[in-house]
Amino acid sequence: MHRFNGRKQIVILGGGCGGVVAATQLGRKLGADHDVILIDRRADHVFMPAFLFLMTGDRQPQEICRSLSALKKRNVKVIQSEILDINPVAQEVSLPKEKISYDYLIVSLGLQTRPDLVSGFNEASLHPWEMESALRLRHALSEFRGGRVVVGVPLGLYRCPPAPYEAQWMLDGFFRQRGIRDRVQIHYFTRDPEPTGEAHDPVVWMDAESRRRKIDIHYEFVVRSIDPVKKQINGLYNYSLPYDLLVMVPPHRPAQVLLDCGLAEVETGIRVDYDTLQTKWENVFAIGDCADMPASKAGGVAHQEADVLAHNLAVEITGKGRPVDLWLHTI
Template sequence: MVPWKYCQKHVGRTSFLGARYRVPHGARRHWGWQDRMGRTGRIILVLGAGVGGLVAANELRKRLPRMHRILLVEREADFVFAPSLLWVMTGDRTIRTVSRPIARLERKGIEVIRGQVESIDSERRAVVAAGRRLTPDYLIIALGADLAPEGVPGLKEAGHDFYAPAGADSFREAFASFAGGKLVLLTASPAYKCPGAPYEAAMLLEAACRKRGIRAQAEISLYAAEAGPMGVAGPDVSRRVRQMVESKGVRYYPEHQVTEVLKDPRRIRFASGGDASYDLLAYVPPLAAPRVVRDAGLLGESGWVPVDRNTLQTKYPGVFALGDVTGIPLAMGKPLPKAGVFAHKEAEVVARNVAREITGRGARASYDGWGECFIETGDGRGGFGRGDFYAEPTPRVSIERPSWRWHAAKVLFEKYWLRRWF
């Protein structure tokens, strides 16, 4: 239930509701809005304004009349387009140019609540966020995955977490004054979001070193916890990405699980007993499900939220989870990778089905496991992978050869994303 006080506050504040809708009436099951015809509106609460949350909120707003309220809770003021963090590292973008204020969504009629999601009660469909208790008709959990560098002793202090805006930015600064030495990229656990990103980072930094005339002085290495690049996409894609990276003179060391990083002397220790030195370190941290989701008892054996892989419905009626926070097992025994493309497509499916349930209009949607991604290779070129990740017994994924076209497509995609959803 949305408390009366909360609704009253919004009557005065949200002009998009205007005078057309009367205040909620407590006698009904839903404390929603009522129009002149006496119809009661529904409340849809979206947790997290990352890729999945933004798409879900926008698509719902597009599909639902204004009598239905869409609330979006987010702790950050700005959305940062994560694929562009790789260009921040090389100095080709700044955090400001790849960010947008989430409050802009208010203009579209999405009510943005800035603050922490503090607790989730899935059975009662009740959420405490920013100190308010909210009881929506539909709950969409899109809280992503938390970055957890503290899981590896010394990692946070020694290197730059380029999966976080602040880390990509601090790396950019350090890289600008890097004149040569050992530049090391590290994946601190075998499962992380966007499986292509560290490989793209290695190739982009190699090209940036050449551009700056310091390539001969720079030794670039990638130590990976996983057995090979983009394993879920299959052995052919994995081999080709490895070839792309190694053909640039990047030293690649798979199956190197870091256990500790020292700052002085600068050394990385591995589970195998070996170690490596570095002058400049950029890393992908381990991931963990957000604490609030863990505390809610929503996690399955995988450590992530189990959902129906086609509808993204959790075991609780009216409660959906999508994107990085979910664990979707594939027939091959590994989970669906965590990537924006999946969060985006899943969010469209959830929004369509929720809107259909409310309005009775439109066809039922089902997520089919299709995914695609750009793979930046440096020098204004990029590759493109795409395929059916739900295919059995293994995903069917193919990869296009690097060309300037795919790089241009990624630049356009960035522009589209930062414009379309704000």
């Protein structure tokens, strides 16, 4: 694309962890010499790790949201809109009312939850993986007087692999604080095998911590369906688990628009070069949960990728400085 005075237009899709960091850094580094645009359907950045604190009533929704319009002071133009299509050949993004062209595109559209992929899930599970569900879970917990609480994970990837452990420990603390822990049995199921190895290995450590808190763990439990009437989770090989309160992570898939436009070719997201985060399309990069990287789907990963990509793009656009390598710190 040729623009007056060599100005470049960098478009960032998604105002979650990755998008906000990329926009902030690029706005700072490029100043008013180029155009940085961020597009999200939401007016606010929503800090999803704090959904766990919504669940226990330790945070309110307004405390974990920040208006994306704050990016204006970093030279970023924010457009609040649904993104309908991405055309990497024409180098443009379609919104309901306009098309936005780009010289560089950073895609950070995350994952969507797909509760419909497990029969009975919608009626049965209250979980902190979406704000609205976290608030319904908070209400259910405030009325819970005792019984069997089951925390669990589905097959496939989901946001933040360690968060189901954090959820069960926070529930353990919540029930202790309310003085009803002796009337609550906490169970955890996972499709993963029982971990073995050194005590400092994160999964071994998390397993030990759950046992210390008297949480029963069911390894290699693969959910097939949930019966909300019988209050029973049905697994493979006729193995089943009863529950009074179910806190199961919903299945996740890449953001719908990425599946629709073909950018996400695999269930784990958009294929990228592990070093540059570049997709197979010229000047199109993907970061965060929607990128098919050998790393956790985690905000910390999105943040590190955004930092490195923003730096390297700024070097390419301005011709100043030297590119840096991506060294991810993650579990």
